[in-house]
Amino acid sequence: MxxxxxxxxxxxxxxxxxxxxxxxxxxxxxxxxxxxTSSHQNYLIEMWRYATLLKRKSADPAVGHEHIPGASARLQGVDVSINSLGMRGPEPDLDTAGKRKVVLIGDSTAMGWGLPEAETLRAQLAAQLGDGAEVMTTGVGNMNMSQIVANWLRYADRIRPEAVIVLATARAPALQDAGEAGWLVRHSQAYALLVSFVEIAMANTPGQAGLVEGYRKVWSDGPGRDAMNSALDALKSNQQKYGYRVLVMLVPEPHDFSAYQFGFMTAAMRHESEKRGWLFMDPLENLQKDPAESYWVARNDVHPNAKAFRVMTQMLRPHLSQ
Missing domain, CATH: 1.20.5 (Single alpha-helices involved in coiled-coils or other helix-helix interfaces)
Structure with a gap:
């Protein structure tokens, strides 16, 4: 024994x-x-930190994930604060009679990823419109159009805006993974980084040609496009209920403006906007005056920077001024 x-x-x-x-x-x-990664400049890790520090699972499955009200963190080298309504930015004034309310809805671009608050599109529009307007953004990172609209509909009755600006991006019709991140992904930077590298490798989209083809599939008729159109129908119904204006701006795919190959996105979003009676705006021609890289928030991050948002602000302002 x-x-x-x-x-x-x-x-x-x-x-x-x-x-x-x-x-x-x-x-x-x-x-x-x-x-x-302590310098807060690694894009993958900063997106992981954003998801773990500033976002939570939403009680509404159509929304998926939402900002944590009152949360704040330093991400991509800038401070990001979420107000009590779950929006990035200062506390909005919803009570002053006669104050015009303008709302940006969208994903991380509308949220102003990688920029100080003062340089975001929300802040630039607010500065241009003056004290008589309250400009807000419901933008949350990693949302498709279905989630963007579902997120906005939760605010519509309380805010009652004069205008809603849909800041659409290339991933508007993308189907979202409904799975919840595991414990290791949520708590380990190393494991989250490894998972991201594996997903990138498995995506296997070679160069610009692969990017164009991948987006062409996403924007073709299919479940993703159907979901986007249904979301736009829901926004139209909400607009009719509360009487606000809808303006749609499609942010061009940001890698190359000089030989732009994503006109199919522009044509599709213009068609969907105009058939619902909405003003459609395309900033591509104005952005083509300079290299695409000059509009990136960082060398390895193609989110729009303050310069890109100045171009968009100048396009939007005439349609929002009294």
């Missing part, structure tokens, strides 16, 4: 040492990743 007992105990000891070694190695890797 004893001859069997001691080898078994030795095996358990060895297994425990191996497990302890793996845990220590994992902790060391996690620590190294956190130190290496």
């Amino acid at each position: 004893s001859r069997l007992k001691y080898p078994f105990k030795a095996s358990l000891t060895n297994a425990g040492l191996v497990l302890l070694g793996l845990l220590m190695a994992s902790a060391a890797i996690e620590g190294l990743v956190r130190v290496a």
Whole structure:
């Protein structure tokens, strides 16, 4: 009996040492990743931090995820604060009689990813429209059009705006993964980074040609496009109920403006907007005056910067001024 007992105990000891070694190695890797990304400039990690620090699962499955009211964090090198309504930006004045209310709805572009608050489209529009207008944004990162509209509909009755600006991007008809991130993804930067690298590798879209073809499929007739159109129908019904104006601006795919190959997106969004009686705006021609890279928020991040938003603000302002 004893001859069997001691080898078994030795095996358990060895297994425990191996497990302890793996845990220590994992902790060391996690620590190294956190130190290496402490400058808040790694796009993948900053998006992970945004999802874990400023967002939560929404009680409305049509919305999916939402901002945490009152939360704040430093992301991509800038401070981001969420007000009590779950919007990025200062607390809005909803009570002053006669004050015009303008709302931007969209994804991370409407939220102003990577920019200080004063440089976002919301803030630039607010500065242009003056004290007589309250400009808000319901933009939340990683939303498709279905989620964007569902998120806005929760605010519509309380805000009663004069105008809603739909800031659409290339991923408007993309189908969203309904799965919830696992514990490791939510708590480990190293594991989240590994998962992101694997997903990028598996996507396997080679260069510009692959990007164009991938978006062409997304914007073709199919479940994604049907979901986007249904969301726009819901927005039209809400507009008729509350009487606000709807303006639609499609943010051009940002990688190359000089030889732009995404006109099919523009044509589709223009068609869907105009058939619902909405003003459609395309800033591409104005943005083509300079290289696409000059409008990026960072060298490795193609979100619009303050310069791009100045162009969009100047296009929007005449349609929002009294």
